[in-house]
Amino acid sequence: MKTHQFEVIVVGAGGAGLMAGLYASKTAKTAVISKLYPTRSHTGTAQGGIAAALGNIEKDTPEWHCYDTVKGSDYLGDQDAIEFMTSEAPGIVYELEHMGLPFDRTPEGRIAQRPFGGHTNNETGRPVRRACHAADRTGHMILQTLYQQCIKNKVNFFDEFQVVDLLMVDGKAAGVVAIELATGELHTFHAKAVIFATGGHGRIWEITSNAYALTGDGPAIVARRGIPLQDMEFFQFHPTGIYKLGILITEGVRGEGGVLINGKGERFMSNYAKTVKDLASRDVVSRAMYLEMREGRGINGQNYLYLDVRPETVNKYAALDGRTNPDGSPYTVTGEQILKKLPDIIDFCRTYLGVDPLTQPMPVQPTAHYAMGGIPTNIYGEVLLDENKTVVPGLYAAGECACVSVHGANRLGCNSLVDIVVFGKNAGLHAAEYAQGASFVDLPAAPEQPARAALETFYKGDGSEKVYDLANEMKHEMFANMGVFRIEEGMKHALAKIRELKERLKHVKVSDSGKIFNMELMNAWELQNLLELAEVTTVSALARQESRGGHAREDFPKRDDVNWLKHTLAYAKDGKVELKYKSVAITKYQPKERVY
Amino acid sequence: MQVTLKISRYNPEVDKTFHYETYTLEAEPTDRVLDVLERIKGQYDGTLSFRRSCAHGICGSDAMRINGRNMLACKTLIRDVGEKITVEPVLGLRIIKDLIVDMEPFFDNYKKVLPYFINDSPLPEDGKERLQSPEARLRFDDTTKCILCGACTTSCPSFWASDEYLGPAALVNAHRFIFDDRDQAAAERLQIVNDVVGVWRCHTIFNCTVACPREIQITKAIGELKMALETGKLD
Numbered sequence: 133m134k135t136h137q138f139e140v141i142v143v144g145a146g147g148a149g150l151m152a153g154l155y156a157s158k159t160a161k162t163a164v165i166s167k168l169y170p171t172r173s174h175t176g177t178a179q180g181g182i183a184a185a186l187g188n189i190e191k192d193t194p195e196w197h198c199y200d201t202v203k204g205s206d207y208l209g210d211q212d213a214i215e216f217m218t219s220e221a222p223g224i225v226y227e228l229e230h231m232g233l234p235f236d237r238t239p240e241g242r243i244a245q246r247p248f249g250g251h252t253n254n255e256t257g258r259p260v261r262r263a264c265h266a267a268d269r270t271g272h273m274i275l276q277t278l279y280q281q282c283i284k285n286k287v288n289f290f291d292e293f294q295v296v297d298l299l300m301v302d303g304k305a306a307g308v309v310a311i312e313l314a315t316g317e318l319h320t321f322h323a324k325a326v327i328f329a330t331g332g333h334g335r336i337w338e339i340t341s342n343a344y345a346l347t348g349d350g351p352a353i354v355a356r357r358g359i360p361l362q363d364m365e366f367f368q369f370h371p372t373g374i375y376k377l378g379i380l381i382t383e384g385v386r387g388e389g390g391v392l393i394n395g396k397g398e399r400f401m402s403n404y405a406k407t408v409k410d411l412a413s414r415d416v417v418s419r420a421m422y423l424e425m426r427e428g429r430g431i432n433g434q435n436y437l438y439l440d441v442r443p444e445t446v447n448k449y450a451a452l453d454g455r456t457n458p459d460g461s462p463y464t465v466t467g468e469q470i471l472k473k474l475p476d477i478i479d480f481c482r483t484y485l486g487v488d489p490l491t492q493p494m495p496v497q498p499t500a501h502y503a504m505g506g507i508p509t510n511i512y513g514e515v516l517l518d519e520n521k522t523v524v525p526g527l528y529a530a531g532e533c534a535c536v537s538v539h540g541a542n543r544l545g546c547n548s549l550v551d552i553v554v555f556g557k558n559a560g561l562h563a564a565e566y567a568q569g570a571s572f573v574d575l576p577a578a579p580e581q582p583a584r585a586a587l588e589t590f591y592k593g594d595g596s597e598k599v600y601d602l603a604n605e606m607k608h609e610m611f612a613n614m615g616v617f618r619i620e621e622g623m624k625h626a627l628a629k630i631r632e633l634k635e636r637l638k639h640v641k642v643s644d645s646g647k648i649f650n651m652e653l654m655n656a657w658e659l660q661n662l663l664e665l666a667e668v669t670t671v672s673a674l675a676r677q678e679s680r681g682g683h684a685r686e687d688f689p690k691r692d693d694v695n696w697l698k699h700t701l702a703y704a705k706d707g708k709v710e711l712k713y714k715s716v717a718i719t720k721y722q723p724k725e726r727v728y
Numbered sequence: 729m730q731v732t733l734k735i736s737r738y739n740p741e742v743d744k745t746f747h748y749e750t751y752t753l754e755a756e757p758t759d760r761v762l763d764v765l766e767r768i769k770g771q772y773d774g775t776l777s778f779r780r781s782c783a784h785g786i787c788g789s790d791a792m793r794i795n796g797r798n799m800l801a802c803k804t805l806i807r808d809v810g811e812k813i814t815v816e817p818v819l820g821l822r823i824i825k826d827l828i829v830d831m832e833p834f835f836d837n838y839k840k841v842l843p844y845f846i847n848d849s850p851l852p853e854d855g856k857e858r859l860q861s862p863e864a865r866l867r868f869d870d871t872t873k874c875i876l877c878g879a880c881t882t883s884c885p886s887f888w889a890s891d892e893y894l895g896p897a898a899l900v901n902a903h904r905f906i907f908d909d910r911d912q913a914a915a916e917r918l919q920i921v922n923d924v925v926g927v928w929r930c931h932t933i934f935n936c937t938v939a940c941p942r943e944i945q946i947t948k949a950i951g952e953l954k955m956a957l958e959t960g961k962l963d
Contacts, residue, residue: 168781168787168789169789169831169835169876171787171788171875171876172779172781172782172787172788172789173787174781174782174787176782176786176787176875177782177784177786177787186856223855226855226856226857229857229858230851230857230858231845232844232845232847232905232908232910232911234865234868234869234872234908235857235865236862236865237860237861237862237865238862239862240859241859241860241861241862242856242857242859243857266872267869269786269873272786272873272875273872276872276874277845280843280844280845281844281845283839283843283844284844284845284846314824343781343782343783343787344780344781344782344783345781377784379783379784476786479785479943480784480785483785483803483805484758484760484784484805598770598771599770599774600766600767600769600770600771601770601771603770642774643773643774643775644774644775644777646739646741646742646775646825647741648739648740648741648824648825649777649824649825649826649828650777651769651777651778652769652774652775652777
């Protein structure tokens with residue numbers, strides 16, 4: 133067993149982890165540990181843009197961005213944190229540009245911006261161009277740029293090391309235990325501060341935009357150490373995943389004028405969101421799609437709809453909507469312009485569907501996409517232990533695995549990329565500052581022992597169950613009963629199923645007895661994480677008897693601010709889930725009905 | 729339909745050299761090769777090892793040789809490669825286990841070309857973005873698409889012959905910065921690639937261009953680097 137010592141350890145190397153690593157490295161001895169090579173991280177798949185009120189094309193302000201985010205969150209987001217993020221957003225986008233990020237440009241040479249769901253001009257209520265983009269591979273550019281800067285600044289990396297445990301001593305973070313995938317050896321990383329930036333857990337669901345790697349490792353690890361998970365019932369289903377595959381088709385398609393069409397050829401979003409139509413927030417659009425399909429208005433009565441970005445369709449609806457260019461002329465597009473602005477999604481459709489979006493509509497269905505919930509933190513990335521916001525010394529989280537909460541019950545498109553860079557940076561800065569004033573806490577003898585024992589259990593089953601089958605059953609159940617719409621009976625069914633699967637996991641016996649790249653062992657451990665988070669998600673959802681943002685209950689269809697304007701804190705330890713609640717920070721905007 | 733996969737297997741803890749194992753199973757023509765590999769691992773042989781993550785051609789984890797050509801397993805459909813499919817690790821890098829190769833030499837070469845933005849001049853006084861025309865931005869657009877999957881470099885006979893050669897992926901990333909008019913280290917990077925193990929090791933075989941899952945015109949990009957060295961201009 134090898135032991136390393138760093139002042140700050142960052143777990144995960146997507147946008148949040150790289151930003152944290154970059155900033156912590158400036159003043160503290162830092163290492164970034166990641167189960168993937170950094171450029172494999174899921175930030176790289178983000179497409180449409182990063183939201184910041186630069187106002188490069190039309191009037192926009194951080195205040196509008198703040199209000200839109202509060203409204204988008206269905207008033208569950210903490211308004212102080214949202215105000216912080218949206219006011220930091222323009223500066224951080226300029227900072228990315230200064231790092232060399234190749235944004236698309238306006239004719240004046242400024243960063244180009246496009247409309248995105250839920251982002252509006254607060255005076256007219258109409259969509260505003262706020263999403264700063266680099267074609268439809270903005271996340272790729274952010275990930276590459278941050279990794280490049282880490283190379284430039286000689287940040288230490290431990291690539292393909294899977295962190296499997298958090299070390300805590302006297303209530304303080306003291307390091308992590310990780311497996312070196314290439315050797316199977318356990319390493320102890322002794323640290324003063326630990327930052328989790330491990331991303332989401334969308335692999336719980338059958339139809340998902342999420343990478344295989346997104347198994348909620350960070351939240352599952354900290355939960356086992358007694359840290360609560362906040363607002364886990366809120367999970368976003370993105371309206372436009374490729375039918376059956378779940379691969380994301382960016383909201384930027386609708387930003388450029390694409391529309392959703394039902395089986396009767398109708399542009400149905402005008403019936404659900406009169407002002408912004410197809411650019412309503414994601415929860416609203418996904419629900420509308422489900423209602424259309426339930427009424428038999430899917431394509432050929434099936435469970436999918438069309439996303440249509442053919443130039444003639446775009447131009448027809450742009451004219452009907454009276455959409456204009458910044459100079460006041462009517463908005464029109466050509467196939468060539470669409471191809472230039474959305475090359476990757478056109479490539480996806482051609483590759484996976486044999487469909488050319490320039491001449492054919494794309495078959496889409498809502499796809500599991502983003503965890504609003506996660507490890508509770510404040511705006512400095514400090515992890516919070518309870519409803520009194522008690523800070524856990526030395527423990528930080530940022531990005532999708534964290535819950536600040538800036539997304540509340542529903543995240544707006546393009547706000548995740550702002551989130552990861554703003555809070556990744558802050559977590560890095562504050563962890564390094566904390567490390568300056570802290571000393572290393574002594575580790576217990578054999579600190580890797582609990583992790584080793586936990587992994588060894590996967591060799592002790594009777595072999596009557598397979599990880600592959602259990603994972604499929606979980607995904608199917610969760611998509612059926614813990615998806616866009618929920619009801620008590622369904623959720624209870626899901627909870628029983630998840631608990632059954634947790635029991636059956638004990639029968640798994642990993643067949644690969646080798647040490648080198650034992651991905652079978654890793655997959656078993658990852659499934660355990662997913663099952664534990666699925667349980668927390670379902671228990672949290674069952675308790676919340678209202679509909680808000682991404683949590684839509686058929687038996688409680690209304691938002692209930694009297695009883696439920698509060699954050700859920702779920703403590704999942706030793707096989708039980710206990711719920712507590714925490715207040716929401718409301719500063720400028722009193723909750724009101726959400727209309728788009 | 730039924731598909732048969734012949735997969736190169738190597739477990740360094742047991743095997744002296746690699747061998748092939750064959751698996752026959754049901755698949756849809758629209759399944760990705762990766763889907764079938766996952767099913768083999770999940771249902772038939774848990775020891776089969778390969779890298780994967782995003783499963784839609786963006787993260788660059790699963791470059792492998794499929795019927796003798798470098799492809800991403802997640803971007804290759806069964807209907808594109810037929811019922812008999814041979815899957816092998818990419819060439820030119822040490823095999824660690826099954827389809828997993830040692831990527832360190834690949835990333836080491838990448839790091840040699842200063843693959844990061846360099847501009848030490850003062851930032852704009854208003855703190856905002858450095859200006860760049862849409863035309864100047866377009867100049868290096870193609871090479872910004874690189875996902876570092878290694879499909880190009882490991883398809884290149886010059887790289888197979890010598891891993892001292894920087895390889896197409898590193899040169900693509902040099903191109904991305906050299907032709908970015910905001911960057912100030914083009915001369916330094918050109919000096920690095922102006923070497924017998926730099927651009928001059930490229931013999932325009934075009935394997936890289938064919939292999940690139942992002943359809944980057946790699947041989948053309950390397951040609952532009954050679955031209956810049958010849959003419960001293962970055963047009």
